Amino acid sequence: MSTDRLKARLLASAAAIVLSTPAFAQDEPLNVLATVAMIADVAANVAGECAAVSSLLGAGSDPHLYRATAADVDKLAGADLIFYVDPALEARLADVLAGFADRTPTVGLARAAFDGDALLDDPGEAGAIDPHLWMDVSRWVRIAPVIADAIAEQRPGCADAMAANVESYTARLDALHGWVGDAIASVPEGQRLLVTAHDAFEYYSAAYGIEASEAIEGISTESEASIGDIREVAAFVAQSGVPAVFVETTINPRTIEALVAEVQSQGHDVTIGGELFSDAMGDAGTAEGTYIGMIRANTVTVTEALGGVLPDWPEALHDWADDWNIAY
Ligand SMILES: [Zn+2]
CATH class of the missing domain: 3.40.50.1980 (Nitrogenase molybdenum iron protein domain)
Structure with a gap:
């Protein structure tokens, strides 16, 4: 090979390396x-x-x-x-x-x-x-x-x-x-009431026909729940006949336990309907550790505790359910 041809080859391969570097970075x-x-x-x-x-x-x-x-x-x-x-x-x-x-x-x-x-x-x-x-x-x-x-x-x-x-x-x-809306619509009128530890469910309520939502703490959890807050929500629960109230995975359950005790001290009864994923999903590697699974789990918990009947799981989500071994 002549020196000139060798030089040309070396230049060509050097150019190829220079060109391929950004392309490689794009593939990362x-x-x-x-x-x-x-x-x-x-x-x-x-x-x-x-x-x-x-x-x-x-x-x-x-x-x-x-x-x-x-x-x-x-x-x-x-x-x-x-x-x-x-x-x-x-x-x-x-x-x-x-x-x-x-x-x-x-x-x-x-x-x-x-x-x-x-x-x-x-x-x-x-x-x-x-x-x-x-x-x-x-x-x-x-x-x-x-x-x-x-x-x-x-x-x-x-x-x-x-x-x-x-x-x-x-x-x-x-x-x-669509499935969440159908699920909440199955809850008898007058029972579509969502009582939680903090005020994370206004969008859920507006979208899916929850008649009223009440929470002990506000939109943020930065201010501690006071006895007055608990009494106020307890009065709502007692007056409206809410069948169940809900704890949240990101909040100490003692707040809701204090609410249940306060409702009982006012002469009424209410149960804890289960745990909702309000501001965090479930553990990674579980169905509830996905966004779809988080919303599904919340809706199953709320619908069943408030007296509704779950609709059929949508066909478009059958493959999702199969991935998590969830029956439908
Ligand atoms: Zn929140």
Whole structure:
């Protein structure tokens, strides 16, 4: 081989290496970090193989009270893209997230995916929103295309695949939304009353026809429940004949136990209808550790405790149920 031809070959292979480096980086899954798992599950469904998705808060963690650990700060520093709901939810992470926003795309989904009309206000705090948007499936599904767009900014080659994922995941969530509405509609009128430890179910109530929801603590869990709060809710339970009240996985059950005792001291009876996943999903690796499973579990618990009858599980979600060995 002549020296000139060898040089030309070497130059060509060097050029190929230079060209292939960004292409290789594009093939690496994007490192996506969410605060709560309700976001991470939607992101994982949307992103497919285009992103490696994780969340900071696990089962049982209350996002209203959660503070970043040193390990969390390392995870945030290693992320290519960060999602959270709103400072109205992750109040004690807000400063840390704002600090990362200068160097890493950081998306607050309540503001990015919803215009003001779709958001409920926090009646307890002027200017703050109610962040519990995942409780209405028809609302929460709106974060899927926003997440896809944010990932596509850094992985444009993934846009088409993610659009297809958004479409199929949306179809599943549409089916879930219809099923929840049918389930709650089966509860006799006058019994569609949801009493919980904190006020996380306003979107659920509005979407699915709960007649009234009452909670001991407000939209945030930052202020402790007072005896006065418990007496007030106990009076509502006694007057309205609520058959059951609910504990939450992220809140100490003693608050609801105190409520039951107070109702009984007023001469009425009420049972604890079960445990709801309000601000965190169940354990990873269980059905309740998925967004679909969280909403399903809450709806099964509420419907059965309040005297309703569960409708048939939708066909669009049969494969989901098969994955978790859930009979339908
Ligand atoms: Zn909450």
